[in-house]
Amino acid sequence: MFISSTEEFKIPPNWVYRGEGNCNVVLSLPNERKILRIRKTKRTTSLLSWLLNWITDILYWYCGNALNEELRDLTFYKKIIRPLIGINFVCDAEQVFLSRKQIKVLEDELAHQRPGYRKNKSLQYGRAALFDDYALLPDEFYPFPLSNNTYAIEIKPKQGWIPFSEKHLPKCTFCLNQYVKKENGQINSISSYCPVDLFSGEPSRMVSALKALIDSPQNNFKVFKNGELYYGENCEIELFKNFIAEFFRTERETYETLVREFCVLVKQCLLTNFATIEKTNNCNMKLFCEWNKIIQENSFQTKLPKGCVLERILSVQMLDVEGNQYYYKLLAKKKLGEYDYVKELVKEVSRRPGTCLKCIVMMLGNIDEKIMRENHLVLVPYLISAIAKDCSLMLTFKKVMEVNSDNYGMKNVISTKFGDYVVNVGVFDLYPKPVSTILKHRKKMKKILETWAKNEA
Incomplete structure (x- = not known):
């Protein structure tokens, strides 16, 4: 499946860093009463690996893989896990697109809020979703x-x-x-x-x-x-x-x-x-x-x-x-x-x-x-x-x-x-x-x- 264009999700200016686990960073959007969940990826450690990662990332996004993988996970969440746990306890979710520029801005603004032991991973370009807060x-x-x-x-x-x-x-x-x-x-x-x-x-x-x-x-x-x-x-x-x-x-x-x-x-x-x-x-x-x-x-x-x-x-x-x-x-x-x-x-x-x-x-x-x-x-x-x-x-x-x-x-x-x-x-x-x-x-x-x-x- 080829994805040629997407609409950028506008992150409200009053977002709050809620926390993170091994795989995701979580931001609270208070006015919207929503959680923005952004996937993480391994941080590069050298210029060469950064360049290779950048090229791979561009191709990865251009071919639509990032969006498709997020869609795959959301489908699993909605059709398998949500019914298993119970729809009374598990909310619906919506896939959103964050641009490369947004990810860079977020990385900079989160630098002083994220715990040191979590900084071995950075935010992943192209994979995000909205959930109820x-x-x-x-x-x-x-x-x-x-x-x-x-x-x-x-x-x-x-x-x-x-x-x-x-x-x-x-x-x-x-x-x-x-x-x-x-x-x-x-x-x-x-x-x-x-x-x-x-x-x-x-x-x-x-x-x-x-x-x-x-x-x-x-x-x-x-x-x-x-x-x-x-x-x-x-x-x-x-x-x-x-x-x-x-x-x-x-x-x-x-x-x-x-x-x-x-x-x-x-x-x-x-x-x-x-x-x-x-x-x-x-x-x-x-x-x-x-x-x-x-x-x-x-x-x-x-x-x-x-x-x-x-x-x-x-x-x-x-x-x-x-x-x-x-x-x-x-x-x-x-x-x-x-x-x-x-x-x-x-x-x-x-x-x-x-x-x-x-x-x-x-x-x-x-x-x-x-x-x-x-x-x-x-x-x-x-x-x-x-x-x-x-x-x-x-x-x-x-x-x-x-x-x-x-x-x-x-x-x-x-x-x-x-x-x-x-x-x-x-x-x-x-x-x-x-x-x-x-x-x-x-x-x-x-x-x-x-x-x-x-x-x-």
């Missing part, structure tokens, strides 16, 4: 007055599901990886947060997990006020104390009481099914549905209510039944493009109307051994599960200023002893993972086990 409440009418300030809690819950082949490990992957991060100097102390506790659905374990995130946020817990970062990694706990007194609008209670009530509020949001319309499962295959039932009854006990955000995320993580070693062995016999599976999976889904996505993914992971050697779609369960293991969720709050018994009938109003709150829940960071993710995880697990053994010796 979950740090702000949707612009809807509410039949009662709300506070002026909007507060948002971002959580990166990580891996709550442990595949059968990894159940012998002494701790979950996140907890074991803490020792690697400490050895590498990425953190000063080991966090007591455990994803398995958060995904357990047990109130006391969930509250303990949330308290651990507050005490040691690392990159897994952030607080925003009106779309701007208020508390997170490398922040003093005093900031969170200020936030929580402001959030509940009280200075009479102790910090411990406020933290407890805050964790209970967040826990309730994570356990509530906010769907306004319940979708009936009329799947004509039942493979995943029956498999999921067996897993729940015999191997993995969770008390998460059906349809809550954590249950939706966990159900996608659970597509990886076998664990990394199994998929690593399969991949070792293949030579595959990083994203070859993406288009093929979208085609496979379109060929099977009436079949739920989880059933299709599980079927692909259980195809005949002879076909398996030829078909790279057998890796799909692991790669989709990896997306859910690395996603983020956002809880957004506004306080209801007038107590009214009618509020309690609304699904998106949560009550606390300090008042009622309108809440919205969103899930993001859901783009496809490259096939090399399997190799990356293999190396990471090897390092994790070596470091753990060293610390336990």
